[in-house]
Amino acid sequence: MAAPTSHDPHGAGVHATTEAEAKGGLPQFDTTVWAGQIGYLLILFFVLYILIAKVFAPRLRRVIDERAETISNAVATARQVQAEAADQAAAAQAEVEKARAEARGMAATAKARVTAEAQARQAEEEARVAQRIAEAETAIGKTRDAAMVHVGAVAEDTARAMVERLTGQAASAAELKAATKAGAA
16 A cells, blocks of 8 residues: 555545546436436526526517518518509500500591592593593584584585596585585485
């Protein structure tokens, strides 16, 4: 054994060991201290349980409820906005269809008006052309009648010139009249 040292009053020596050390193993597995460890475990369990149940869980529940309320409000707002957008889209579509119908109506009216104006101008031009044709026919008729008055005299002069040229003798006025009447018939 070792010699006692000056600081060891009992003379047990430097290598004195406790009973747990003497048995060997871990101190947590020493059954003599388990009762205190279990007591502290129960105290800590109930303290943590009370903290979770009274402080942390209500806060978490409040946050979850607020989040659920925020989400449900956002979904309701989104549905409302979507419904309003659908209504506005339907109204815009109706306005577009109404505008298209009005445009078609205005186009048809304008086309009818332009067609009527064109037909009126055409009828007016046709009336003017018909009037000019009638005037021309009247003028032609007058010229023809005037020419027909002189045709007899021209025919007599022509017949006289032909007879004189062919026969060398002048034809009488009665012969010339008879020849021109027979040629006219």
